[in-house]
Amino acid sequence: MSGLVVVGLNHRTAPVEARERLAVPPDGLEDAVRAVLALGGVREAVVVATCNRVELYALGDEPDALAGALRQHLLSRGGAGVSLYEHRGEDAVRHAFRVCASLDSLVVGEPQILGQVKEAVAASRAAGGLRGGLGRVMARAFQAAKRVRTETGIAEGQVSVASVAVDLARGIFGDLVGRKVLVVGAGKMALGAARTLARAGASLLIANRSFERAEALAREYGATAHPLSDLGMLLQHVDVAVCSTGASGYLLTRHDVALAMKARRGRGLFLIDIAVPRNVEPAAGDLDSVFLYNVDDLERAVAEGGHGRAAATTDAERVVAEELSSYRAEELAQRGAGPTIVALRRRFQEAAAAEMERSLGGRLRHLGEGDRAAIEAMLDALTNKLLHAPTVALKEAATGADDDGVLRAARTLFALDAEAGGGRPELTAVRAPGGVAAKAKAGTGR
Amino acid sequence: MLGGLLAAAALLYLLASVLMLTHLVGATSSPPARRAATLALGGAVASHVAHDLLRWGAAGRGPFAGIHEGLSTLALVVAAVALGLRLRGGRLETLGVFVAPLSLLMLLASQGAGARPTTPLSGALLGVHVGSTILGTAAFTVAFALAAAYLVQEREVRQKRLRGMFQRLPPLEVLDVASYRSIALGLPALTLGIVTGLLAGVQEAVGRGLPLVEWRHYLALGVWGVFASVLVLRLVAGWRGHRAAIGTIVGYASAVMVLFGYFVRGSGR
Incomplete structure (x- = not known):
């Protein structure tokens, strides 16, 4: 590649x-x-x-x-x-x-x-x-x-972003029972985090640009649905807000959050912004009692919690190396055995097409289009079945030590080199509705 | 014997402080280190109590005669609160890491160069004054420790360090609320201490022909004012978290300055 x-x-x-x-x-x-x-x-x-x-x-x-x-x-x-x-x-x-x-x-x-x-x-x-x-x-x-x-x-034992969000919320608020968690948007990661927070006892509120979508999600998650236009008001009452909308600009500016904090009378607010581009202006995190985490912060925290996975990572790297080696072998096989496989298929398709044309022009000339197509499909299937094992064997041989011997044998047995020299009729592969059949095109000896 | 018990208490406060600090900042939680810290704090409190009881028996009066003994008793009360929280478990148990060093410092200060025998207390008014002042100051000491823990924990959360200390310190809101409650408990006690102290002072001043109001009375009222402001601002202006913690620390620092003033200028009463 x-x-x-x-x-x-x-x-x-x-x-x-x-x-x-x-x-x-x-x-x-x-x-x-x-x-x-x-x-x-x-x-x-x-x-x-x-x-x-x-x-x-x-x-x-x-x-x-x-x-x-x-x-x-x-x-x-x-x-x-x-x-x-x-x-x-x-x-x-x-x-x-x-x-x-x-x-x-x-x-x-x-x-x-x-x-x-x-x-x-x-x-x-x-x-x-x-x-x-x-x-x-x-x-x-x-x-x-x-x-x-x-x-x-x-x-x-993977520490997920959701569980880190819960740990953080507990580190800020202590018990989460009765806390209110607002999900803004419908990102999978945000909903996952919200679901984990809800399992810890928090109640969920979902705000979305599409109120219908918010309602559907609210039914699924046992939450209450709100239009996105209520965001400022909602921020005054919730303890955690998880933002993951696809908005291209800031959905919550520092000013918006400062206004909400004024109404909250200093109660702590945990903002989780896992959207990229970000939904919350970073400067909002400087406000008193506002704790803002973006996707990098959360994932770094998760990564730091990933001790003890070194052995699993080594195993995973080994699997990747094996798969890469296997892919490389397959590519090489396709490249090395490719011409032989192509020639072999062509030889079989040529023979099948020639026989079919002969029969359809002779004893089977009374057959209609449907029957002709059925016979063509049958010949196609037969060709594929017969060629499957030799194709696999040629690919495997091409990656092994004895590739030359097997490839040469195949070319000799089916006289493929003669074809390469141009001593055979020219064939064109024609894709039939049900599969591939080869039809002989008028050429020398035809 | 008495000196030995006090020295043992001081050493154990030091040991408890070191063990608790090591446990708090360590990369991983170590149950044996945690138990050792609790034992050291328990040993310190036991030695301190034994010392005070023996002295009480020997002197025939409680350990409240003057500012120096009061300070030692204050050290004991806050250490006992920290030990109680530790034995009870829960996330407030780590508070000892902030309290034990304070107890050590207060104990050392009570025995410091400035310490000298004071006039034994007499009269119910003075008893109430000393008792409520010690209770109020102990509550403010606990509030200070909680506020300090809040600022450390807040720093961990803001700097996104979610291992180690973050996991061992109490949640921010728990610290904030507990600090508020400590001040809410300490302020009436200190108010009573100041009022009874002023009355006792007036009685004594009139009897001995001394000035009715001294500089230290203004300082004491200043400390009261700072803590009262923290409480009022919290209730009226929504001061919480960081601001409340800073206010509490400023209040406590001013209380320490008043105590320092007592040491430097002396107080015969």
């Missing part, structure tokens, strides 16, 4: 102030992919945008030019002055595997990232950004992530 390049920034290279400038809302992913595809020289693209990272994966023929274009693209979109990282070829594949396996996350082992990359891949597919190569990389990355979660203890 030498043409694969990834350029991006994450929680390690850029603070939330920088990441929020490049944030892509979930419904903007497809447009973001189209914008990358429009850069020129980009065959395939995936845009991964979470609250912790913005990464552009692109496949093209000129990695240097591609990397430059991706960098320029990010810089022009608000990334000026931000340190961007870049991975190419196998390093880029490894990076994708590690990201999906949550090994590159601030909270190693956190489960959200896999779902977020899957959403990014779905958006890319919808925008026409996947044609095979990059899709294969991502599929293998998902497979690696699944193995990491099931075969290592990386997710065990």
Whole structure:
């Protein structure tokens, strides 16, 4: 995968102030992919945008030019002055595997990232950004992530952002029974934190731009629903507010919070802002009795609580290395055994097409279109079945020590080299509605 | 014997302070260290009580004769409160880390160079004066410790350090409310102490032909005023948390200055 390049920034290279400038809302992913595809020289693209990272994966023929274009693209979109990282070829594949396996996350082992990359891949597919190569990389990355979660203890005993939020709320208020928690927006992480706080005895209030959505969530979570326009009033009465809307500007300024604090007569307020871009003006956290935590603060706290997972992380890195090696072997196999497999399929399809044409032109000429299609599909299925085992054997042989012997044997047994010399009729693969059949095109000897 | 008990109490206050501080700032909580700190504090309180009882028996009067003995008794009362909280468990048990060093300092100060024999107390008015003043000041000492703990815990929360001290110190609101209650308890006691002290002073001044009001009376009223302001501002202007903690610490610092004044200028009464 030498043409694969990834350029991006994450929680390690850029603070939330920088990441929020490049944030892509979930419904903007497809447009973001189209914008990358429009850069020129980009065959395939995936845009991964979470609250912790913005990464552009692109496949093209000129990695240097591609990397430059991706960098320029990010810089022009608000990334000026931000340190961007870049991975190419196998390093880029490894990076994708590690990201999906949550090994590159601030909270190693956190489960959200896999779902977020899957959403990014779905958006890319919808925008026409996947044609095979990059899709294969991502599929293998998902497979690696699944193995990491099931075969290592990386997710065990994981301290989640929600539980840190509860610890913090307890550190500020003590008992949470009867406390009021306001959820602003409908982000999964915010609702998760709110649910954990509710389990600790707090009552929930949900405010959303769409009141219908707030009502639906309120029913689901046993909360009360409020329109977003009530935010200022609600802030006067709640103890904790978790903000996670997709608003591009501050939903709560320092002034708004100061006004609420005046009405609260100094009662403590815990603001959790897990939105990127941020919903709460950072200066609000300087107010007396206001404790403001953003996504970086919470995740850093979670990461600090992640002691004892070193062994699981080592195991996870080993799984990723195995998956990478397996992917590499598959790619090599496809490259090494590829021409032989293609020639072999062509030989079988050619034979099937020739026989079919002969029969349909002779004894079976009375058959209608439907019957002809059925026979074509049957021949197709037969070809695939017969070729499955040899294809797998050729791929495996190509990665083993004795690849040359098996490949040579296959080429000799089926006279594939003769075809390469041009002594065979020219065939064109025609995709039939039910599958692939080969039809002989008029050529020498026909 | 008496000196030995007091020295043992001082050493144990010191040991308890060190152990509690080590436990508070340590990376991980150590149950043996915690138990050792409680034992040291318990030993200090026991030695201190034994000393006061023996002296009481020997002198035939309570340990309240003058500011120096009063200070030693104050040290004992706040240490006993901290020990009680520790034995009861819960998150306020860590308060001892702020109280034990204060008890040590007060005990040392009571035996310091400025200490000298004072006139034994006589009369019910003076008894009420000393008792309520010690109770009020003990409440303010506890409020000060709570306010100090609040500022430390607030710093941990603001600096996003959620391990170690954050986990061992009480929740901010618990500290804030407990500090408020301590002041609310201490202020009436101190008010009574000041009023009875003034009355006793007037009686004595008239009898001996001394001035009715002295500089230290103004200082005592100043301390009262600071704590009363913290309470009033909390109730009227919503002063809580950080501001209330600073107010409490300022009030306590002014009380310490008054005590210092007593030491420097002396008080025969």
